[in-house]
Amino acid sequence: MSYIRIALNLPLDQLFTYQVSPEFKGEIEIGQRVLVPFRNRKKVGVVIEITKGKLPQKNIREIIQVIDEIPVFSQTLLKLAYWIKDYYFCSLGQILYTFYPFPYPLKLVNGGSKSLLSFYSEKRKSEKTKDKEDHSIFFLKKSDAKSSIGFCLDRIKDCQEQGKQVAWIVPEVNQIFSLEEILKKEYSGEMVTFYSRLSGRQRYDRWSKMRWGEVGLAVGTRSLVFTPFPFLGLLILEDEENPAYKQKEVPRYNAREIVTKRGEVEDFPVILTSQSPSLESWFKIDQGQWRGLLGGKKSKTPRISLIDLRQEKRQMLSELLKRKISSCLQKNQVPLLFLKHRGYAKFLLCRDCGEVIRCPNCNIGLTFHLKNLLRCHYCNYQINVPQYCPACGGRWLSPMGTGTQRLEREVHRQFPGTVIQRIDSDKEIFPISRWVEKLRRKEINILIGTRLVIKEEILSWISLTGVVLMDSLLNLPDFRATERAFQLLIRICRGMNKESELIIQTFNPTHYVLRGLGEKQEQFYLQETQIRRELNYPPFIHWERILWEGKDREKVNQVGEEMERRLREIKTEFLGPSPCPFPKLRGKYRSQLMLKIKDPLRENKILRQRIGSLLSSLSNLRVTIDVDPLNML
């Protein structure tokens, strides 16, 4: 008698056992999909273990059908799946479902072609004799958005000669097409693009081509990282710091981590690129774990002027910025005014010294609440609004963080008769080509935008950017606020056309983010690393956020207390528990806890035991865990 253990797409940390009737014997392989009866329905599962011998329990049901003739998932891909499961706290079945995201009737046939089959088995033979390859991680620091293309093309051509496949991953769908256009001219092999917006049929056809080794080059978004390429020789991940690489739903993976892990597991090189590396990546290069390379010519630097808002009259546009806008308009150029999105998290700023009131534990800006209260979103520290600035004793403390529409009105007033275009919501930004077309036809005089407008295609039309209130970027209640502000400024600097100018209005002109612009970028990273080290923040630890919500406020609070107790027992460091920034959402009370984890793989195991049992005993609470969250709000 033989039976199999399979993974199902359920949020359950367990495998299910089924019996294999004699008719399927010898057909079953690990990594194959099978159709099984589950409750009163049919479900697709992936074979994880095959065991011969006595059945481990009674009432084991039989599989209905073997779906694939050849396993969809190789042993190495399964190894990757196991790693993701342990790292990101989800079930094996959920991951395998994201590896193979097609509904059941799509059956993986071998294209009806024998040649493909033998192709595949030949590959398997050669795999055993293959030499050890260099699976280093290369990090390409780009001087501008496009400077990775030349470098990567050479590597892609090398792969083409060796009959290996390459996957090039970009953060956003619209970046695929411009890259595709360039690569079409340079790459002579078969190429596909891959992204979720394609129809099911299209996605499946392209996926099959990749899977059967019929294409040499694939360009796509983050899910491309899971494609079971049989001959993968290189993975490229463009703009590694982009938060779009983090999936917001289960499994909450970051494609950057998967790419490097897959390179390690399958033993091929990986290239990450960026104009403005994440601190985590910069640190790995600095530590010598990854190999840093420089791409492109020396970067251009615009003229940068800092406006000290403490010296200015209380208005949104300084005299200098207004003058520059005027001269821009005279030259028929389009100035860009940048600001943060409609401020939802207000902070309290001292107009004398330019500092913001910060949490003494967490160093992030305290959030200004109604009723005279300042609160830390990380550790729940609270104080009443002080009368004097704790840093300089100044009395003029004012709440900041609003005013998108106000700026538009202000610009209208200052520059009557001009066409002002505001771009600040996702709906409007796509397609970007619409705005580019308007810029080309000179239908816009002044552009006002949030970070959505900081795209290469738009910036190349701009020669003057005014950052209206730098402080709203620097003082967001997120420990990555300074890093993100720095990256944004770098991208603006690199993206604007030549002989451009950047004007930054701020209450804090000596901030290290601003000193790090231009030639001294390493300075910024060194200083930021120092701060992260002192506060024990990433890259020195990993955050894991546990969030739970329920209708019963008391119960939500009790769970917090119980979790606190258990975490103390296993000596895990954590912040909170504290109510979420939106403490009541859709009628449910929400609390969260932030764990500081040194070694996720090791510590998650312990957490699964200690916290997992608590969580499963609480039926009417919904719990989510996010490893390496990018958004701490």
Next chain:
DNA sequence: AGCACGCCGACT
């Protein structure tokens, strides 16, 4: 996650 079971309120 689904899906069934079961226990309560408001309907032709």
Next chain:
DNA sequence: GTCGGCGTGCTC
């Protein structure tokens, strides 16, 4: 009377 709301429990 019963239709249907959703809290609870289980899945080889």
